[in-house]
Amino acid sequence: MAEIRFSTSPVKALNSTARVGVPRQVFLVLAVYLLAALLFGKAFAAPAKGKAKGTKVASASSVAIEPLPQLKTDILTDNQKSKHRAYGHVRLEGMKYFTELPDNPKLNYSQFLSGQLSYVGENDWIENAADVSAGTFFSQNLSHFVVHELYTSPRTSSFRAYVGRKKNNWSEMDHDWNLGVWQPFYELDSLRPEEQGLTGAFLDVNRENWQILGFVTPMFIPSMGPDVREEGGGLVADSRWYHAPSRTVDFASSPMIITYKLSIPETAKLASHGGYAMMARAGNKESGAWAVASYGHTPVNQLLLKRNIKVAMTNDVGVIVSPDVTYHNVASADLGYTHGNVRGTLSYMRDDPEEKLPDPDWAIQKLSGIRAYSASLDVTIPSFLSRSIMMQLNYLRVEGGKIQDIVSDGTADDINLYDQRLKFTNAVKVKVQGELVRIYRRPLVTKFSYLYDQEQKGSMVNTEFLFYPSQEWALVMGADFLGAEENTTKTSSFLNQYRANDRVYGGMTYVF
Numbered sequence: 001m002a003e004i005r006f007s008t009s010p011v012k013a014l015n016s017t018a019r020v021g022v023p024r025q026v027f028l029v030l031a032v033y034l035l036a037a038l039l040f041g042k043a044f045a046a047p048a049k050g051k052a053k054g055t056k057v058a059s060a061s062s063v064a065i066e067p068l069p070q071l072k073t074d075i076l077t078d079n080q081k082s083k084h085r086a087y088g089h090v091r092l093e094g095m096k097y098f099t100e101l102p103d104n105p106k107l108n109y110s111q112f113l114s115g116q117l118s119y120v121g122e123n124d125w126i127e128n129a130a131d132v133s134a135g136t137f138f139s140q141n142l143s144h145f146v147v148h149e150l151y152t153s154p155r156t157s158s159f160r161a162y163v164g165r166k167k168n169n170w171s172e173m174d175h176d177w178n179l180g181v182w183q184p185f186y187e188l189d190s191l192r193p194e195e196q197g198l199t200g201a202f203l204d205v206n207r208e209n210w211q212i213l214g215f216v217t218p219m220f221i222p223s224m225g226p227d228v229r230e231e232g233g234g235l236v237a238d239s240r241w242y243h244a245p246s247r248t249v250d251f252a253s254s255p256m257i258i259t260y261k262l263s264i265p266e267t268a269k270l271a272s273h274g275g276y277a278m279m280a281r282a283g284n285k286e287s288g289a290w291a292v293a294s295y296g297h298t299p300v301n302q303l304l305l306k307r308n309i310k311v312a313m314t315n316d317v318g319v320i321v322s323p324d325v326t327y328h329n330v331a332s333a334d335l336g337y338t339h340g341n342v343r344g345t346l347s348y349m350r351d352d353p354e355e356k357l358p359d360p361d362w363a364i365q366k367l368s369g370i371r372a373y374s375a376s377l378d379v380t381i382p383s384f385l386s387r388s389i390m391m392q393l394n395y396l397r398v399e400g401g402k403i404q405d406i407v408s409d410g411t412a413d414d415i416n417l418y419d420q421r422l423k424f425t426n427a428v429k430v431k432v433q434g435e436l437v438r439i440y441r442r443p444l445v446t447k448f449s450y451l452y453d454q455e456q457k458g459s460m461v462n463t464e465f466l467f468y469p470s471q472e473w474a475l476v477m478g479a480d481f482l483g484a485e486e487n488t489t490k491t492s493s494f495l496n497q498y499r500a501n502d503r504v505y506g507g508m509t510y511v512f
Contacts (some may be wrong), residue, residue, distance in 0.1 A: 003316050004427065004470070008064050008306050009033055009048070009109075011335065014072055014482055022026070023119045026289075027147070028109075029384075031437070034417075039088070049153070051239050056174065056504075058293040058483050060127075061145055061458065062386035066477065069205045077114055077436070078153075078219065078237065082127075082268050083121070083122075083123075084119070084120070084121040084122075085119070085120045085121075086117065086118065086119045086120075086154070086512075087117075087118050087511075087512060088115065088116045088117040088274075088511075088512060089115065089116055089509050089510060089511045089512065090113075090114070090115040090509070090512075091112075091113070091114050091115070091476070091507060091508070091509045091510075092111075092112075092113050092193045092478065092507045092508055093111070093112045093114070093502055093505055093506070093507030094109070094111050094112075094506060094507060095109065095110050095111075095112065095502055095503050095504070096109050096503060096505070097109070097240065097500075097501060097503045097507040098502045098503065098504075099500040099502065101240070101502070104238075106139050106140055106238070106494075107140075107238065107239070107240050109139065110137050110138075110139055110140065111137070111138040111139055111209045112135055112136070112137050112507075113135060113136055113138070113281030114133065114134065114135030114136075115133065115134055115135070116131070116132070116133040117130075117131075117132055117133070117394060118130065118131045119131075119343060122155070124155065125154060125155055126152060126153065126155060127153045127154075127155060128151075128152045128153075128171060129149060129150070129152075129154070130149065130150045130239050131148040131149040131150070132145070132146065132147050132148065132150070133145075133146050133148065134146070136148060140238050142227075142238055144186075144188060144263065144287075145282045145422065146186045146194060146196070147165060147196075147197055148165075148167065148186075148194065148195070148197060149164075149166055149167055149197045150164045150165045150166050150167045150314075151163060151164030151165060151197075151202075152164060156318060158205070159201075159203060159205045160203075160204045160206065160228055161202065161203050161204075162202040162204065162206075162443060163202075163298075164197040164198075165197040165198070165221075166187065166197040166198065166202055166361070167183060167195060167196070167197035167198075168183075168197070168198070168202070168213060168215075169292075170182040170183065170277070170279055170280065170294045170296070170332065171290075171292075171332035171334065171336045171347060171349055172332070172336070172345050172374075172376065173251050173334070173349055173372060173374040173396070174378060175195070175349075176351065176374070176394055177367070177374065177394070177396050177424065177429075178193045178195070178388070178423075179300070179349075179422060180193070180223050180303070180374070181301070181349065181351050182197075182277075182294070182296070182330065183195055183197060183198055184196045184221060184222055184224070184301040185194060185223045185301070185302070186223070186224050186225075187223065187225040187241075188225060188226060188239065189241060189507070190241040190494075190498070194244040196221070197216055198214055198215060198298075198339065199218065199219055199220075199221055200215055200218070200219070200274075200275075201215070201216055202214065202215050203215075205454070205499065206329075207396075208284055209282070209283060209284050210280075210281060210282055210283075211274070211279070211280065211281040211471075212265075212279070212280050212281075213258065213276075213278065213279040214276075214277075214278050214506075215277040215278065215296070216274070216275075216276045217275055217276070217298075218272070218274040218302070219240055219271050219272065219273070219274065220270070220271055220272075220273040220274070220299040220325065222270070222299070222301055222302065222325075223269065223301045223302055223303075224305050225237075225239075225241075225242070226239035226241065227241045228242070228259065228262070229262070230261060230262055233247070233257070233258075233259035234247055234259075234260055235262070235321065235327075236334025238502050240498070241498065241501070243418075244257075245260070245321075245417045245498055246252065246258070252436070258313050259318050259319065260318050260319050260320075261296075261318065261319070261320050261321070262320075262321055263320050263321070263322040264323065265322065265323070265449065266358045268461065270303075270317065270325060273299045273325050273508075275297055275298030275299060275327070276292070276293055276296065276297055276298070277294065277295065277297070277298060279293070279294040279295075280293050280294075281377055282291070285338060285343075286338060287338055287339075288335050288337065288338065288339075289335075290334070290335075290336050290337070290437050291333070291334065291493075292332075292333065292336075293331075293332070293334075294330075294332045294333075295329075295330070295331045296329070296330050296331075297324070297327060297328075297329050298327065298328070298330070299325050299327055299328075299363075300325070300326055300327065300328045300353055300367065301419045302322040302326065302354065303322065303324065303420065303506045304324040304326055304364055304365045304367070305321055305322070305323060305324070305364070305417055305418075306321075306322050306323075306324050306326065306358050306362055306363065306364035306365070307319050307320060307321045307322070307363055307364075307405075307411065307417070308320045308361060308363075308408065309361060309362060309363045309415075310361035318460065321417075324356065324364060324368070325501075326353055326355075326356045327353070327355050327369075328351055328352055328353040328354060329351075329352045330349070330350070330351045330352075331350045332347065332348065332349040332439070333347070333348050333349075334346070334436075335344075336379070338507040341380040341381065341382065342377075342378070342379050343377070343378045343379075344375075344376070344377050344378075345374075345375070345376045345377075345398040345416070346374075346375050347372075347373070347374045347375070347376075348372070348373055349370065349371075349372045350369070350370070350371055350372075351369055351370035352369045353367040353368075353369060353370075355406075355410070357406070357409075357410060358406075358407065358408050360408045361406060361408075362407075362408065363406060363407050363413040364405065364406060364441070365368050365403050365404070365405055365406075365417070365418075366403070366404045366405070366406045367402075367403055367421060368401060368402040368404070368422070369399055369400045369401075369402070370397045370398060370399070370400045370401045370422070371398070371399040372396065372397065372399070373396075373397045373398075374394065374395060374396045374397070375394070375395045376392065376395075377392070377393045378390070378391070378392050378483045379391045380391075381434075384434075386437055387436070387437075388434050388436060389432065389433075389434035389435075390432070390434055391430075391431070391432050391433075392429075392430070392431040392432075392435045393428075393429075393430055393431075394428065394429040394430075395427070395428050395429075396424060396425075396426070396428075397425070397426055398422055398424075398425040398426070400418065401420060401421040401425065402419060403416070403417075403418050403420060403421060404416060404419075405417060416445065418492075418493065420493070421491055423479070424451070424453050424494070424496040425453065425455050425456075426453060426454045427451055427452060427454070428451070428452055428454040429449065429450070429451040430449070430451075431448070432446075432447075432448045432449075433446070433447045433448070433451075434446065436439070436465075436510075440465065442465045442467065442469055442470075443467075443468050444466070444467075445462070445465070445466045445467075445468070446464065446465050446479075447462070447463065447464045447465070448461075448462070448463045448464075449461070449462040449504045453493075453495060455490065455493075456490055456493040456494065456496065457484055457485040457490075457494045458483055458484030458493065458496060458499070459482075459483055459484075459486065459495070460480070460481065460483075460493030460495060461479075461480070461481045462480050462481075463477070463478055463479055463480075464476065464478035464480075465477050466497050466509075471511075472510055473508065473509070473510055473512075474508065474511065475506075475507075475508055476482045476505070476506060476507050476508040476509055477504075477505070477506040478504070478505055478506070478509060479502075479504045479505070480502065480503050481502045481505065482495050482498055482499050482501055482502060483495065483499050483502075484496040
C-alpha cells in the first residue's frame, strides 16, 4: 500500500509561517497543557458536579458501551440544549513496543499527550459545529493538529445546507473497515486511523424513512499520515508505521544505491481538484429494512507518487519523488435490516480510478479498481449478567486494489514503489465491547477485537481496558499484537511488514 502520505509537506507555506518566532510545537504543547490544567481545576473545584437540582446526569452504566462518552441530549441541562455544547477528552499515554529498533531507539517507547474537542453552537437561525484534535509526542518532539469536522448550517424547516468539512456515512463498509475510499483519514498510527469529513457544500433532506444528500466541492484534502522527509539519501519518517521505498536496484546484475529527493508542488495545485457525490436512503436504519446507495466522482484520497526514471547511472542513482492527484468514480450500496438490538448489513462498493499517464522520462502509480463485498452483524445485549455488551461480526472480501508503476506509454515499469492500496482484502473481524465487572461500584470496561486475513495468512488482536474511578476519569491499559505465518508469500502485506510492532500502552483519560 502507498505509505508516503506527505502529511505536512503539501502545506509547507503554512509551516514556514509557524516557524517565525516561537515554533508551532511550543504553541501546541502550551495549549494542550492549558486545557488539561483548566479541566483538572474544574474537576477538583466542583466535586459535587452533577448533583445540582434540575440537571440530569448519566449513570455509571452509561459508559459501559462507549468508554469515551460524548455529550448527549438526554444528559444536558435546559440551558445547554438551547445554546452551546462542548465535549471531548484529554489523554496522557505511554506506549512500549516489544521489538526494539537499534537504528531508531526513540521509536521504541513514546509518551503522548492528546486531546479532542467537539463543539456545537446554535441559535434560532444558524448552527455551527467543530470537531478537532491535537497531540504531541514528548520523546520525538512531534505534534499535530487535525480538523475532523468544521461546518456551518442555516436552520431551515424542510432541508439543511452545510458548508465546511463534514462526515457522512456514505458506506457502512468504508466506515467499518477504515478503507478510506469515500472519506480521507489522518493516520499517524495505522491501528488508530481517524476518519475525516469531505470539504465543500452539502444539501441534505433527511426524514425518518428517507434521505437525499448532495455534495459538491472545488477543493481536495487528501489522506495524511506520518511526515515524510529526506535524510541520508532516503525517505524517512519518525513512525514505526511508515514503510520506506527500497534503497537498492539491480542494474546489469549489480546492486546500485538509490538516492531519493522530494519535490512537493504548491499547495494550491494539489488542493484545486473538485468533485461531487450524492447519497439516497430508503427506510429507517433504527427499525426494519433499509437501503443506502451512494455515487461520487472525486479525487482519490491517496496521493499518487510519480518519479523520474531517466537518471545518470553513477554510483548513486538520483530519483525525484513527487505527489500527484487522480480521480475515481466510486459507487456503493448497503442493504440492512434492524430488529430491536440486532442489525444485519450487506454492502458492496465499486471503485474505478482514472489512469493518469506521466510525462516522458517519468513513472507514476496506476491504481487498479476495487470490487469489495462485506457482511456485518451487530448485536447489543443491554443486560448480560447485569452488564451491557456490544458484539460485532464482520467479513470483508476485496478484488483488485493493486498498484503498478507505469511509464508514459502506459506500460509497466520495472520498479514498483508500493503494490497494494488496502490493508486487508479477505478478512473476518470479531469485536466485543462492554462492561466486565465493577470494582468498588465503578465500571471496568473492555474493548476486544480479533482479525484474521486469509490472503495474508496473518492475524491482529487489539484489547483495551478502561477503569472509571469517577464519571470523568478513566485509567487505560491495552495491547496490540500483529503476526503472519513464517512461510507467507505475501511479504509486502500489512500484517507481515508490521509484525514487529506488537506493543502495550497505558495512561489516563479525562472526559468532559
